[in-house]
Amino acid sequence: MNADRSVAYFSMEIAVDPAMPTYSGGLGILAGDTVRAAADLKVPMVAVTLLHRKGYFYQALDASGWQTEAPVDWVVEDFLQELEPRVTVTVSGRPVQLRAWRYAVQGVKGFSVPVLFLDADLPENTPEDRTLTHWLYGGDLTYRLSQEVVLGFGGVRMLRALGHETLERFHMNEGHASLLTLELLDERLRQAGRDTATPEDVDAVRHLCVFTTHTPVPAGHDRFPCELANTVVGHRALAELADACQFEEQLNLTYLALNLSHYVNGVAKRHGEVSQHLFASYVIDSITNGVHAGTWVCPPMAGVFDRHVPGWREESYSLRYALGIPPEELWAAHEQAKRALIEQVNRETNAGLDRDFCTIGFARRATAYKRPQLVFSDPERLRAIAAAVGPVQFVFAGKAHPRDQEGKQAIQRIFQMDAALRPAVRVAYLPNYDMTLGRRMVAGCDLWLNTPRPPMEASGTSGMKAAMNGVPSLSILDGWWLEGCIEGVTGWAIGQDGRSGAPVDDAKDAGSLYDKLEKVVLPMYYKDRGAFLEIMRHAVALNGSFFNTHRMLQQYVVKAYFD
Numbered sequence: 001m002n003a004d005r006s007v008a009y010f011s012m013e014i015a016v017d018p019a020m021p022t023y024s025g026g027l028g029i030l031a032g033d034t035v036r037a038a039a040d041l042k043v044p045m046v047a048v049t050l051l052h053r054k055g056y057f058y059q060a061l062d063a064s065g066w067q068t069e070a071p072v073d074w075v076v077e078d079f080l081q082e083l084e085p086r087v088t089v090t091v092s093g094r095p096v097q098l099r100a101w102r103y104a105v106q107g108v109k110g111f112s113v114p115v116l117f118l119d120a121d122l123p124e125n126t127p128e129d130r131t132l133t134h135w136l137y138g139g140d141l142t143y144r145l146s147q148e149v150v151l152g153f154g155g156v157r158m159l160r161a162l163g164h165e166t167l168e169r170f171h172m173n174e175g176h177a178s179l180l181t182l183e184l185l186d187e188r189l190r191q192a193g194r195d196t197a198t199p200e201d202v203d204a205v206r207h208l209c210v211f212t213t214h215t216p217v218p219a220g221h222d223r224f225p226c227e228l229a230n231t232v233v234g235h236r237a238l239a240e241l242a243d244a245c246q247f248e249e250q251l252n253l254t255y256l257a258l259n260l261s262h263y264v265n266g267v268a269k270r271h272g273e274v275s276q277h278l279f280a281s282y283v284i285d286s287i288t289n290g291v292h293a294g295t296w297v298c299p300p301m302a303g304v305f306d307r308h309v310p311g312w313r314e315e316s317y318s319l320r321y322a323l324g325i326p327p328e329e330l331w332a333a334h335e336q337a338k339r340a341l342i343e344q345v346n347r348e349t350n351a352g353l354d355r356d357f358c359t360i361g362f363a364r365r366a367t368a369y370k371r372p373q374l375v376f377s378d379p380e381r382l383r384a385i386a387a388a389v390g391p392v393q394f395v396f397a398g399k400a401h402p403r404d405q406e407g408k409q410a411i412q413r414i415f416q417m418d419a420a421l422r423p424a425v426r427v428a429y430l431p432n433y434d435m436t437l438g439r440r441m442v443a444g445c446d447l448w449l450n451t452p453r454p455p456m457e458a459s460g461t462s463g464m465k466a467a468m469n470g471v472p473s474l475s476i477l478d479g480w481w482l483e484g485c486i487e488g489v490t491g492w493a494i495g496q497d498g499r500s501g502a503p504v505d506d507a508k509d510a511g512s513l514y515d516k517l518e519k520v521v522l523p524m525y526y527k528d529r530g531a532f533l534e535i536m537r538h539a540v541a542l543n544g545s546f547f548n549t550h551r552m553l554q555q556y557v558v559k560a561y562f563d
């Protein structure tokens with residue numbers, strides 16, 4: 001049974017179905033797109049994550065634009081199949097029983113990749129332990145580390161209980177999964193009947209493991225105080241591997257993964273370089289992220305591709321041939337997607353958006369380094385540009401982490417910009433950003449905006465989704481856009497390539513953003529539709545054909561899985 005899988009993909013969040021709240025944002029979407037690509041390409045993968053019975057959270061915005069959070073209710077049995085085996089992990093000295101639920105992700109040629117959702121909500125467990133797989137990124141440090149024990153130790157044990165004996169690679173999507181290395185080490189020792197690991201044991205585990213790091217921010221890497229780690233994980237391997245996890249003062253899960261993986265990568269070329277600098281004594285490669293074309297291309301555009309780009313669902317490289325699409329067909333499909341978005345925005349927010357106005361989209365986690373308010377830093381200038389060149393309307397979406405007060409304030413300020421800027425500039429903030437809303441937005445806007453503070457954007461993927469739908473980006477040169485931007489061909493850059501090391505200057509970046517809108521993008525949009533359509537076609541042909549998970553996964557196969 002299950003003798004055919006060779007890659008186990010571990011991620012704290014995976015977005016497999018828009019109606020299942022098992023993800024919070026980019027990391028989970030990437031994991032889902034990876035699994036969907038594996039199913040299309042028949043890569044023998046099995047994925048492991050946690051169930052998240054209460055989800056991340058449901059976001060509502062009150063009349064002032066202030067975010068409130070509620071648990072997400074969903075009926076697990078409606079989506080997932082319960083599997084028989086039970087496994088036990090030890091959390092803070094207590095045995096915790098786990099079961100798994102299965103979701104089968106179907107590829108275009110009928111191959112399927114199972115995703116296992118681990119669940120601790122069983123009557124055998126204490127009431128407290130039953131909640132361990134309830135909340136994605138909820139709770140305190142103890143809760144977080146306990147979840148990581150469930151994912152790492154529990155995940156490997158569940159795979160074995162299900163008969164997966166032929167796994168050759170364990171891919172850790174971010175450091176949350178890195179405790180799996182300790183279980184793999186333990187397996188070896190148990191098989192050999194030994195108590196202590198030799199350097200050969202560690203090498204053997206290293207050969208099995210692959211690690212992808214996702215954040216260039218040192219504080220973004222999971223660390224736990226020593227005492228907490230000893231209490232919660234309480235594992236003899238922790239002491240043995242003290243060096244590997246930098247376990248002197250704290251348990252650093254990034255170092256654990258770095259030390260016990262034979263291949264490590266960042267998620268875009270620049271992010272690989274930044275990570276190499278951050279972790280200088282390791283070799284860090286890069287594989288630039290992608291998105292899954294079949295998932296993110298909107299139905300009207302998919303119809304155009306079906307007519308003019310045969311094979312695009314089976315092989316995303318085919319999008320290269322989008323240069324042959326008649327511009328009027330591209331525009332007609334875009335208008336249909338735009339109409340659907342504007343109708344939804346007007347229905348939900350009463351913003352009175354106009355189908356003929358240039359519509360700019362911005363959707364991502366509301367957090368300081370993403371600078372969601374940059375485009376509103378000089379409201380007078382923005383109003384003057386719209387009055388002189390043509391009206392502009394914005395569609396925003398994105399959640400702030402429940403404890404991120406600054407993020408919530410940013411949402412509220414953007415929400416309130418509408419009243420301040422009407423009528424030449426209109427602003428709508430849609431609540432509860434998720435996969436379904438994301439799909440609508442990346443296809444229905446005319447321009448996709450991203451203004452992170454470099455070098456904080458490891459990759460970013462929503463602009464890739466927009467490109468596949470023929471929507472060009474206007475973005476800061478960071479993450480994937482350093483690779484995807486050909487000025488005036490696939491979209492436009494804000495500011496300079498930050499490699500010079502000059503400090504980030506918000507006012508300067510805002511000035512560059514306004515200049516581009518005023519002098520280049522809006523005049524082209526309103527007065528030279530033919531030129532704008534050329535950019536739209538090149539966004540699909542040059543960026544859609546490359547920034548997809550078919551290309552990305554094939555790089556993982558060659559460089560990390562079957563090397």
Ligand SMILES: *Cc1c(COP(=O)(O)O)cnc(C)c1O
Binds near residue numbers: 027029434439459462
């Ligand atoms: C694509 C996507 C993200 C990630 O977008 P970034 O550009 O990487 O920030 C987050 N949330 C949802 C719902 C998405 O669809």
